[in-house]
Amino acid sequence: xxxxxxxxxxGLPASGKSTLGRALACRLGARGIPxxxxxxxxxxxxxxxxxxxxxxxxxxxxxxxxxxxxxxxGQGLVAVVAATGSRRAFRDRVRARxxxxxxxxxxxxxxVCAARDPKGLWEQARAGELPDLPGAGTPYEPPLAPExxxxxxxxxxxxEAAVARLAGP
Numbered sequence: 001x002x003x004x005x006x007x008x009x010x011g012l013p014a015s016g017k018s019t020l021g022r023a024l025a026c027r028l029g030a031r032g033i034p035x036x037x038x039x040x041x042x043x044x045x046x047x048x049x050x051x052x053x054x055x056x057x058x059x060x061x062x063x064x065x066x067x068x069x070x071x072x073x074g075q076g077l078v079a080v081v082a083a084t085g086s087r088r089a090f091r092d093r094v095r096a097r098x099x100x101x102x103x104x105x106x107x108x109x110x111x112v113c114a115a116r117d118p119k120g121l122w123e124q125a126r127a128g129e130l131p132d133l134p135g136a137g138t139p140y141e142p143p144l145a146p147e148x149x150x151x152x153x154x155x156x157x158x159x160e161a162a163v164a165r166l167a168g169p
Contacts, residue, residue, distance in 0.1 A: 002033070004073030005166055006066075006098040008091050009082045009150075010143065011106030012135040013121050014113040016153020020106055021082030024159050028078055031167060036072055038065060040083025053132045062090035073098055078166055086134035088141045102165050105146040106153060110135050 009021045018039050028035035043065055044050055051061040062085055069079035085091045095101040113135070114122035125136035134140040147165060150158035 002076060003099040004076045005078045005100035005102065006069045006073050006094055007078060007080045007102045007104060007162060007166070008069075008085060008094065009080065009104045009106060010085050010091060010146075011108060011150075012110055012113045012140055013084060013133060014117050014119070015106040015108040016150070017082040017084070017106050019153030020104065020150055020155065020159065021080045023154070024104075024162055025078075025080045027159055027163050028080075028166060031163060033078055033163075033166060034076065035078040035080055038069055038072075038079055038081045038083070040065065040081070040085075043068065043083075053130075055132075055138075058086065058132070058138075059090070062087075063093075066090065066094040069094060070097055073100075084134050084140065086138060086140045088143065091143070100166070102148065102162055103143050103146045104148040104150055104158065104162055105143050106150045106155075107142070108152055 009017045011017050021037050025035040025037040051057040065083060069081050072079035121130060121133055124130035125133040131137040148158050148161045
């Protein structure tokens with residue numbers, strides 16, 4: 001059995017993380033590599049009670065999300081985590097424990113994310129209604145050396161680069 005892995009797709013809100021994560025999980029499945037998408041928004045909605053977006057709630061959420069990904073990776077799956085993970089420490093704790101780890105930075109400037117803003121998060125942050133939005137009210141710490149950098153959620157070259165890293169031994 002191939003060892004499992006955690007792929008963390010990180011980037012600012014509305015950068016295309018979920019789109020890229022979904023495409024990557026599908027591409028891996030097409031290659032016969034079992035993968036499961038853990039979309040941060042969907043996992044947050046499934047948790048009862050839902051953790052807050054304040055620093056303590058965010059820390060608890062990413063600890064839980066990371067542990068879920070590690071559990072899946074321990075079963076031989078590729079856990080594709082599509083979540084901001086605004087602090088490097090959130091992602092680095094998972095990296096240190098994962099059998100294999102690939103970090104993908106969806107590198108989209110904040111102004112582009114704010115312009116597309118499908119959930120209205122950036123607008124809420126500008127209005128002062130969402131003070132803890134990473135990249136607006138809360139700092140976002142991009143990876144220092146991501147294994148893959150994507151220029152948006154539909155970056156086919158980045159998806160193939162990640163698949164190549166995961167298809168090997």
